[in-house]
Amino acid sequence: MSVMVLDAGNSIIKAKIARREQSEIAFPHALKLLSEAEYQTINDRAGAAGLSSDYLRINGQPYVVRVSAERHGVQVQRTGAARYTRDYLGVFAAALMARFYDRGRDVKIFASHPPSDMKFRDDLMKAVIGEWKVETKEGEHTFRVTYANTFDEPVGGLMNVLLTEDGQHYQRSEIKDGRALVIDIGGFTTDWVAVNPGGEIDYSLVRSVPIGIQNVVVDFEESFRAHNLQAVKNTPVLPPERIRKAIMTGEFEGGGQKYPCEQEVKESTNMLLNRIGDTYQRVAGGALGWDYIILTGGGCALLHKRLSPILNHQNIILADDVNQLHLANVRGGLKLWRLYEALKVV
Amino acid sequence: MSEVISFRLDPNNAREAQALVLLSAWAKKGYSIRYVITDALINFGEGSGVSISTEDTEKITSALDKITRLIDSIHLENGSVPIDNTKSPEATQINGDFITSLKKTVKPGLKI
Numbered sequence: 001m002s003v004m005v006l007d008a009g010n011s012i013i014k015a016k017i018a019r020r021e022q023s024e025i026a027f028p029h030a031l032k033l034l035s036e037a038e039y040q041t042i043n044d045r046a047g048a049a050g051l052s053s054d055y056l057r058i059n060g061q062p063y064v065v066r067v068s069a070e071r072h073g074v075q076v077q078r079t080g081a082a083r084y085t086r087d088y089l090g091v092f093a094a095a096l097m098a099r100f101y102d103r104g105r106d107v108k109i110f111a112s113h114p115p116s117d118m119k120f121r122d123d124l125m126k127a128v129i130g131e132w133k134v135e136t137k138e139g140e141h142t143f144r145v146t147y148a149n150t151f152d153e154p155v156g157g158l159m160n161v162l163l164t165e166d167g168q169h170y171q172r173s174e175i176k177d178g179r180a181l182v183i184d185i186g187g188f189t190t191d192w193v194a195v196n197p198g199g200e201i202d203y204s205l206v207r208s209v210p211i212g213i214q215n216v217v218v219d220f221e222e223s224f225r226a227h228n229l230q231a232v233k234n235t236p237v238l239p240p241e242r243i244r245k246a247i248m249t250g251e252f253e254g255g256g257q258k259y260p261c262e263q264e265v266k267e268s269t270n271m272l273l274n275r276i277g278d279t280y281q282r283v284a285g286g287a288l289g290w291d292y293i294i295l296t297g298g299g300c301a302l303l304h305k306r307l308s309p310i311l312n313h314q315n316i317i318l319a320d321d322v323n324q325l326h327l328a329n330v331r332g333g334l335k336l337w338r339l340y341e342a343l344k345v346v
Numbered sequence: 347m348s349e350v351i352s353f354r355l356d357p358n359n360a361r362e363a364q365a366l367v368l369l370s371a372w373a374k375k376g377y378s379i380r381y382v383i384t385d386a387l388i389n390f391g392e393g394s395g396v397s398i399s400t401e402d403t404e405k406i407t408s409a410l411d412k413i414t415r416l417i418d419s420i421h422l423e424n425g426s427v428p429i430d431n432t433k434s435p436e437a438t439q440i441n442g443d444f445i446t447s448l449k450k451t452v453k454p455g456l457k458i
Contacts, residue, residue, distance in 0.1 A: 343448070
């Protein structure tokens with residue numbers, strides 16, 4: 001039976017299936033329920049090409065997801081455990097299955113959540129389980145999610161470093177022999193997980209701090225606008241991808257020019273980095289108690305160089321290539337699922 | 347108890363040589379031969395209208411015979427050594443302590 005690993009982050013939805021090609025999807029966390037009139041109007045305007053695959057009916061209700069949803073104006077963007085309902089997370093799951101599979105089928109879903117949402121895992125599973133009739137321009141398909149289970153997001157990042165693709169061998173065996181701290185910077189939360197020698201998760205040191213890279217992106221835009229009034233006067237919204245690159249490099253590229261913005265980056269990252277430094281000292285006890293620090297999540301991709309002096313550790317490991325770090329948790333989730341299957345615990 | 351199945355692959359046979367290359371590529375990505383062959387067999391039946399069940403033992407045996415004929419000694423440049431099942435020289439089988447701790451952390455799923 002097919003399995004889909006789902007990481008419905010607060011800013012980017014990621015999913016992965018066990019297929020050799022086209023096995024990963026990542027798109028903005030954007031969803032809007034449309035009225036019948038809106039849906040019909042868009043359908044009529046679509047012409048011969050048909051509706052974009054961002055428009056779909058799920059169990060009879062019309063929705064728009066992904067980039068197209070962002071263009072539909074104000075949407076309700078839920079965060080945290082408020083996402084775990086059938087008309088929200090369930091809709092995202094159905095839309096993902098429709099993008100992955102060209103025909104209906106039974107599917108198992110292995111979904112991640114921040115450690116702080118452990119008490120809502122039943123809600124998460126109930127949000128995706130059951131039958132999903134999805135109608136796109138390609139036709140109508142019925143997916144039955146017959147089984148759901150969950151894993152902690154930073155544990156996904158850990159497993160992506162620790163295990164080989166088949167989930168049954170160590171990829172980095174030295175890590176299992178030491179004590180590792182996993183830091184997962186997501187869109188709106190930063191999560192911490194400790195791992196004891198042998199690979200056992202130490203749940204006594206699990207934290208979820210309500211600040212993430214999206215806070216940095218918003219603050220950066222405000223700061224950049226304040227310092228570059230002429231450059232931004234005709235740009236109501238700065239492109240998010242360019243902001244992310246500017247945070248990584250200290251230089252904003254746009255309009256054929258490069259704008260040095262190290263000062264704006266420092267201002268916008270200050271709060272998040274201070275919170276990380278504070279948690280690192282107070283909760284994790286600083287560098288000396290750890291043999292490895294594992295960084296995962298999209299936020300770490302942008303900030304890992306700025307984190308380095310704060311962490312002051314010689315063995316900082318990125319959970320994947322820096323440009324793919326936002327996928328580390330979902331990739332590790334699939335490895336973990338394969339291991340669970342081999343152990344017959346799922 | 348596991349059943350040992352050995353395979354042969356002749357590099358002088360174009361199709362089998364391609365299979366060699368594929369196995370080597372997947373091994374480098376971190377998939378063991380055991381996993382690749384198991385996955386291939388499962389997918390061998392999916393989408394073709396063939397369902398593999400206990401009643402299909404003869405079909406499974408036939409499929410294994412075909413794969414056995416496909417895989418011969420795997421020759422590297424120095425003419426030796428079968429494909430390593432691990433992603434890197436240091437990759438080792440996960441140990442009992444890790445499995446024990448992992449089993450403790452598995453939460454119950456939801457099934458319909």
